[in-house]
Amino acid sequence: MVTVSTTTRTAQDLTAQARDVLGVSRLTNHALTSWLHGLPGVDQVGCEGRAAALGTRSVKTTSKAWAIDTAIGMIDLTTLEGSDTVGKVRSLCAKALVPDPLDPTTPRPAAICVYGDMVATAKAALGDSGIHVAAVATAFPSGRASMAVKLADTRDAVEAGADEIDMVIDRGAFLSGDYLTVFNQIAEVKQACGTAHLKVIMETGELVTYDNVRRASYLSMLAGGDFIKTSTGKVQPAATLPVTLIMLEAVRDWRDLTGIQVGVKPAGGIKTTKDAIKYLVMVSEVAGDDWLSPEWxxxxxxxxxxDLLLQRQKLTTGAYSGADYVTID
Amino acid sequence: MSRLDVRKTYKLYIGGKFPRSESGRSYEVVSATGEFLANAAMGSRKDVRDAVVAARGALAGWSGTTAYNRGQVLYRVAEVLEGRRAQFALEVASSEGLSARAANAVVDAAIDRVVWYAGWTDKIAQVLGNLNPVAGPFFNVSAPEPTGVVGILAPQSSSLLGLVSVIAPVIASGNTAVVVTSASRPLPAVTLSEVLATSDVPGGVVNIITAQTAEVATWLAAHRDVNAIDLTGVAGADGVDWAALEAEAAGNLKRVHRPTLLDGVPVEPDWTADPGLTRIRAFVETKTVWHPKGL
Incomplete structure (x- = not known):
């Protein structure tokens, strides 16, 4: 069971906190721009090199078994299709409750991630299992809607019982340098979340440069995001190792700066156990072991x-497993 | 000045590509008289794993082609084999220690064997299927369907005729194959993979791994995503216990094609004999459908 403690923050609180961090008397777009553009630039070659180097670790036997179980416990099991049905969401919840019927010791994933209208269905199916329900909100995946609609979308999901809200930032505003708008939107959504956990999706595939990823990470944390998340999964490229590396550095430095710990969620394109283990190695090496839990x-x-279940079966039985031994989603 | 020898180091054939072994190992292949012939990749259990993934991926496409089309593709394989007969004859002669004349006869027989199975592809259903008489107003039809991914331990001594005689019946009915070659005589199999890559056989339908049989056979037999295994190649392989392999194969109820036994000891069958339908029949499943008759 994942324990996530979240305090309610109002938009005024967050603005006040941001003024303190920036050391300004009034939070303006100019102040935000100076601060974000004052962040050190990302060394693209160095970043990609380090991400590639961390991906070469060989993780075997007992370490691999630990990594697989840890990774399963960190999954937000997701279905975000226009064709989602109540039945599909229920069967995904059933899978979260019993990931591998052949082995009851298999850990459960952390959460189920669905569209807002499926929250009640997922909540009912998961009962008191402790598995969270995360809802995407704020006109996911494009984020192109008025603020009133985005806030209504968020409140709707929270009222339906969502434990976590995955919001998207306004990439148009971000890319045109209107950081204050992005800040205010995140802060207002955070307020609308109440006690629900807020994950801020930056859609790094649309941010063009690594410098922008770093700026968006800091902006999201400044505005009260409890998690920063790479992508919606609807845009290519989705999560990559270098982008996650930059985000992990950002949350590490943010805790040093403010004492507030923020989580990281890469999403989209992570399909194999090998990929997942590379990310775990990176979390440990870059952010530190404090982040190696589903809470962060x-x-x-x-x-x-x-794929994690197949690898787990291979470790348990000693024989390579196959698609006949896991569910078709 | 004499020209330097071009010493070849062959690779595996997995998913239509020619990768090196994941393990990075290779071994020296020598002729029947002990002369160096070439280096072959020494496949590992992870190469077997990758080959099974490739074979599984190719299954839907290959089993979904028409039987007629599979026959054309097999015939095309025979054509390309014919085009490279000189190379095959040399390799068979050096690997098996045969005279040029005997090696040519083996290549002829191998090509004829492929043509024979090419002719069978669209006749399997007529011979192995049936319209069953039932006491009711129903059509009751039984038809053979491919078993799925088939692991093949290829014969150790007959490096070309034996090899095509175990691969062709498996793919003729629409299965895909993971083949572990003869450990000491892998060169005709390597050349066959070059033939398969340049005929119309889709990548992944046949995957060829040169390896020490004892090292990889257990992994193939135990693999849960393999639907059948042909144990022909245990005859003459060092350190392989075919009964243990059959026990491993029972883990997911694989079809097992046992080796030919003589007084309880596996021996290689006579590859020049009429193959019959035994090997085709071993790797198909019968599906029976009931359909109401219009009254």
Missing amino acids: FRFGASSLLN
Whole structure:
């Protein structure tokens, strides 16, 4: 069971906190721009090199078994399709409750991630299992809607019982340098979340540069995000190792700066156990072991769970497993 | 000045590509008289794993082609084999220690064997299927369907005729194959993979791994995503216990094609004999459908 403690923050609180961090008397777009553009630039070659180097670790036997179980416990099991039905969401919840019927010791994923209208269905199916329900909100995946609609979308999901809200930022505003708008939107959504956990999706595939990823990470944390998340999964490229590396550095430095710990969630394109283990190595090496729990690190994935289960079966039985031994999602 | 020898280091054939072994190992292949012939990749259990993934991926496409089309593809394989007969004859002669004349006869027989199975593809259903008489107003039809991914331990001594005689019946009915070659005589199999890659056989339908049989056979037999295994190649393989392999194969109720036994000891069958339908029949499943008759 994942324990996530979240305090209610109002938009005024967050603005006041941001003024303190920036050391300004009034939070303006100019102040935000100076602060974000004053962040050190990302060394692209160095970043990609380090991400690639961390991906070469060989993780075997007992370490691998631990990594697989840890990764399963960090999954936000996701279905975000226009064709989602109540039945599909229920069967996904059933899978979260019993990931591998052949082995009851298999851990459960951290959460189920669905569209807002499926929250009540997922909540009912999961009962008091402790598995969270995360809802995407704020006109996911494009984020192109008025603020009133985004806030209504968020409140709707929270009222339906969502434990976690995955919001998207306004990439248009971000890319045109209107950081204050992005800040205010995140802060207002955070307020609308109440006690629900807020994950801020930056859609790094649309942010063009690594410098922008770093700026968006800091902006999201400044505005009260409890998690920063790479992507919606609807845009290519989705989560990559270098982008996650930058985000992990950002949350590590943010805790040093403010004392507030923020989580990281790569989402989209993580399909194999090998990929997942690379991310775990990176979390440990870059952010530190404090982040190696479902409370602070999540995978947004759907097919990853099946591959982890196959690898787990291989370790348990000693024979390679096959698709006949996991569910078809 | 004499020209330097071009010493070849062959690779595996997995998913239509020619990768090196994941393990990075290779071994020296020598002729029947002990002369160096070439280096072959020494496949590992992870190469077997990758080959099974490739074979599983290719299954839907290959089993979904028409039987007629599979016959054309097999015939095309025979054509390309014919085009490279000189190379095959040399490799068979050096691997098996045969005279040029005897090696040519083996290549002829191998090509004829492929053509024979090419002719069978669209006749399997007529011979192995049936319209069953039932006491009711129903059509009751039984038809053979491919078993799925088939692991093949290829014969140790007959490096070309034996090899095509175990691969062709498996793919003729629409299965895909993971083949572990003869450990000491792998060169004709390597050349066959070059033939398969340049004929119309889709990548992944046949995957060829040169390896020490004892090292990889257990992994193939125990693999849960393999639907059947042909144990022909245990005859003459060092350190392989075919009964243990059959026990491993029972883990997911694989179809097992046992080796030919003589007084309880596996021996290689006579590859020049009429193959019959035994090997085709071993790797198909019968599906029976009831359909109401219009009255």
